[in-house]
Amino acid sequence: MKIAVIGYSASGKSTLAARLGEMTGCPVLFLDKVQFLPGWQERDRAEARGMVEDFLNENRERGWVIDGNYANFHQERRMAEADLIFFMDFPRRICLPQALYRNWKYKGRARESIAEGCDEKMDLEFLLWILRDGRSRERRQQFRDLMERYPRKVVVLKRRRDVRHCLELLVRLAAENQNRDRTGKITGNEELR
Numbered sequence: 307m308k309i310a311v312i313g314y315s316a317s318g319k320s321t322l323a324a325r326l327g328e329m330t331g332c333p334v335l336f337l338d339k340v341q342f343l344p345g346w347q348e349r350d351r352a353e354a355r356g357m358v359e360d361f362l363n364e365n366r367e368r369g370w371v372i373d374g375n376y377a378n379f380h381q382e383r384r385m386a387e388a389d390l391i392f393f394m395d396f397p398r399r400i401c402l403p404q405a406l407y408r409n410w411k412y413k414g415r416a417r418e419s420i421a422e423g424c425d426e427k428m429d430l431e432f433l434l435w436i437l438r439d440g441r442s443r444e445r446r447q448q449f450r451d452l453m454e455r456y457p458r459k460v461v462v463l464k465r466r467r468d469v470r471h472c473l474e475l476l477v478r479l480a481a482e483n484q485n486r487d488r489t490g491k492i493t494g495n496e497e498l499r
Contacts, residue, residue, distance in 0.1 A: 315392025320419035323373035337374025344423025
C-alpha cells in the first residue's frame, strides 16, 4: 500500500505517518528529514529531489508512507502513485496547541520526523506559519486542487476522532484482506470515505 499524508503544520501528519508505517509494515519517509540538514539548514534542492525519487523507486513494489507537502519533491508523482491520500485539515485551534505541546515535549532535541541536529524550536516565524502563512489562499487552493484531482483516494481528516476512525477502519480492512488471502473472497467490504 502507498499512502501520502499531507496537511497543515502541527496537524499530526508525522504521528499519523509513523502509525501507518507500523500498521502496514511499509517504510516511512518524513519529507522534513529530506528538506533539512543539521542546524535547520536546507538541503540542496536537486539532492533532496533525488532522495525522494530514490525512495519512490526503491519501494515501488513494497509500498510506502510519505509524510509532508513539499510540492517540489515529486508531489505529483507521489499523489498519482498513492493508493490513499490523508489530508490533515485540522483547524488552527487544534494545530497551535499541538505545536506548543510538541515544542515542550522535544525542547532541545530533534524528534524522529526531522533531521538530527534540528532541535525543536518555536519562534515567531513558525507561529505565523501555523496561524496565517501556512494557510494562505494559495496553499488552501493547492489542497483543493489535489482533492479535485484525486477525489476517490483523498480522505479528509478534520479532528482526532476522524483519525481514530480511519485507523480502526484500516485495521478491519487489513484483517479482511488477510481473510481474503486465505479464502479467496471477502465479505463486508467497506469504503474509507
